[in-house]
Amino acid sequence: MKRRICFTLLLLFSTNMIFAQSNYQPSASNLKARAHFQDMKFGMFIHWGIYSILGDGEWVMHSRKIPHHDYQRLADFFNPQAFNAEEWVNLAKSAGMKYITVTSRHHDGFSMFKTNASSYNIVDATPYKRDPLMELAQACEKEGIELRFYYSFLDWGRDDYAFGSKIVNGKPEKGDWDSYIQFMKTQLTELIKNYPTVKGIWFDGDWERKTADWHYDEIYGLIHELNPEIMIGSNHHQAPKAGEDFQLFEKDLPGKNTSGFSGDAKIGDLPLETCETMSGSWGFNINDRNYKSVRQLVHYLVNAAGNDANFLLNVGPMPNGKIQPEFTDTLVSIGKWLNTYGETIYGTRGNMIPLQSWGAVTAKDNIWYAHVLNPDAEGGIFIPVQKKKLKGAYNFVDKKKIKYKQDKNGIYLYPEIALEELDNVIKLQF
Ligand code: FHN
Numbered sequence: 001m002k003r004r005i006c007f008t009l010l011l012l013f014s015t016n017m018i019f020a021q022s023n024y025q026p027s028a029s030n031l032k033a034r035a036h037f038q039d040m041k042f043g044m045f046i047h048w049g050i051y052s053i054l055g056d057g058e059w060v061m062h063s064r065k066i067p068h069h070d071y072q073r074l075a076d077f078f079n080p081q082a083f084n085a086e087e088w089v090n091l092a093k094s095a096g097m098k099y100i101t102v103t104s105r106h107h108d109g110f111s112m113f114k115t116n117a118s119s120y121n122i123v124d125a126t127p128y129k130r131d132p133l134m135e136l137a138q139a140c141e142k143e144g145i146e147l148r149f150y151y152s153f154l155d156w157g158r159d160d161y162a163f164g165s166k167i168v169n170g171k172p173e174k175g176d177w178d179s180y181i182q183f184m185k186t187q188l189t190e191l192i193k194n195y196p197t198v199k200g201i202w203f204d205g206d207w208e209r210k211t212a213d214w215h216y217d218e219i220y221g222l223i224h225e226l227n228p229e230i231m232i233g234s235n236h237h238q239a240p241k242a243g244e245d246f247q248l249f250e251k252d253l254p255g256k257n258t259s260g261f262s263g264d265a266k267i268g269d270l271p272l273e274t275c276e277t278m279s280g281s282w283g284f285n286i287n288d289r290n291y292k293s294v295r296q297l298v299h300y301l302v303n304a305a306g307n308d309a310n311f312l313l314n315v316g317p318m319p320n321g322k323i324q325p326e327f328t329d330t331l332v333s334i335g336k337w338l339n340t341y342g343e344t345i346y347g348t349r350g351n352m353i354p355l356q357s358w359g360a361v362t363a364k365d366n367i368w369y370a371h372v373l374n375p376d377a378e379g380g381i382f383i384p385v386q387k388k389k390l391k392g393a394y395n396f397v398d399k400k401k402i403k404y405k406q407d408k409n410g411i412y413l414y415p416e417i418a419l420e421e422l423d424n425v426i427k428l429q430f
Contacts, residue, residue, distance in 0.1 A: 021243030027228035040098035045314035058283030068157035083321025085135035095331035096338030099146035154205030170213030203234035239266035272309035306360025308350035396425035
C-alpha cells in the first residue's frame with residue numbers, strides 16, 4: 001500500500017515536472033525555430049470562419065447580439081467551394097511572406113478543422129465537409145511556407161465556458177471550467193498531432209477573463225511536450241508569461257500604444273511580432289473600404305523590422321474561400337518591392353538604433369541598411385551611432401557611393417533621394 005502511494009506521488013511529481021513551465025528552458029530545436037522565425041520577418045495572418053458569411057467581421061455574433069443557437073445555423077450554409085489552399089499559399093509567396101498563421105478556432109467557438117472534441121466544426125457541421133487546415137498544411141509543406149495556428153481561449157458559445165459568468169476563485173461561477181480546459185487540451189493535441197508540420201500556436205482571448213486560472217502551465221507544457229520546437233505566443237497584451245516563445249503586439253509596433261491594446265505590454269526578451277489588418281477588419285467585412293496602401297504597409301514592414309519585430313499582415317477571406325482583389329493586388333505589389341529589397345529585410349535584426357523621424361535601420365552583422373521612409377524629416381539623415389567606424393555608404397539599388405560625414409555623435413548621410421520610391425535604402429558598411 002505504502003509503495004503504491006509512493007508510486008502515485010512519484011507519478012504526480014513527474015507529470016508536474018513535465019508540465020511545469022515556470023522554469024521553462026526552451027529546447028535547442030525551439031531556440032533554432034526562434035532564430036528562423038526572426039529571419040522570416042513577414043507572414044500572412046488569416047481570419048476565416050463561418051462569420052465571413054455575414055460580411056461584418058469576426059465579432060459579428062457578439063456585436064449584433066446574435067444568440068449562439070441562431071448563429072450556429074451559419075454552419076449549415078458555409079460551403080466555400082472556391083477555396084483553394086494552393087492559391088492562398090501562392091499568394092503569400094508572391095507577397096514575399098514566409099509563413100501563415102490561420103484561425104483554427106476564433107471566439108465564436110467554431111472549429112475550422114476536423115476535431116473529435118466537438119461536432120461544431122467545418123467537417124461535421126457544414127455542407128463543405130472538407131478540412132481547409134489540412135489542405136493548407138499540405139500546400140504549405142509543398143511550397144515551403146511555415147504554418148502556424150491561431151487558437152482562441154475565449155468561447156462565446158460553449159456551456160462549459162459560460163461566457164459572461166462571474167469569475168470566483170479563478171473559475172467561472174457557472175459552466176464547467178475543468179471541462180473547458182480539458183476540451184482545449186484535446187483540441188490542441190489534435191492540432192499538433194494531426195498537423196505535424198505546424199510550427200506555432202498563436203493564442204488570443206484570455207484577456208476576457210483576467211482573473212481566471214487559465215492553466216497555462218498545463219496547456220503550454222502539453223504543447224511543448226508534444227513538440228518542443230513549437231513556438232507559443234499569446235495576445236494577452238502583457239509582458240511574456242513563462243512558457244511562451246514569442247511576444248505579440250496588435251496594431252502597434254512594440255513599445256507603441258496608438259491602438260490602446262498595448263498599455264501594459266512590457267517588452268520582454270523573446271522574438272517579437274506585430275499584426276495589422278489590410279483594411280480595418282480582421283474577418284471579411286463587406287463594408288470596409290478603408291484599405292491601407294502599399295506604401296503604408298511597406299513602411300509598417302520596414303518599421304517593424306527596424307524594431308526587431310516580424311510583421312503578420314492579415315487577410316479575411318470571403319465566404320466562398322477567395323481573398324478579395326483589393327488585398328491580392330496590394331500583396332503582389334509588396335512582393336514586388338521585396339523582390340528588390342528582400343536582402344534589407346529577411347534575416348536582418350533591428351533595434352540597432354531607435355526608429356528615427358526619417359525612417360529605420362535593419363542590420364546583418366557589419367552591414368546596416370538605413371531605410372529612408374520620410375526624406376523630408378527635420379534634421380536630415382543622421383544615424384546616432386558611436387564607436388563604429390563607417391567604411392562606406394552606398395545606394396542599395398544602384399550601388400553608387402553616398403557622401404557622408406562621421407563625428408563623435410554619429411553619421412550624417414547626404415544621399416540623392418528618389419521621392420517616387422517607397423523607401424530609399426542606404427547600405428552602410430562598417
Ligand atoms: O478579438 C480578437 C480579434 O478578433 C482579432 O483576432 C485580433 C487579432 O489580433 N485579436 C483579438 C483582439 O485583441
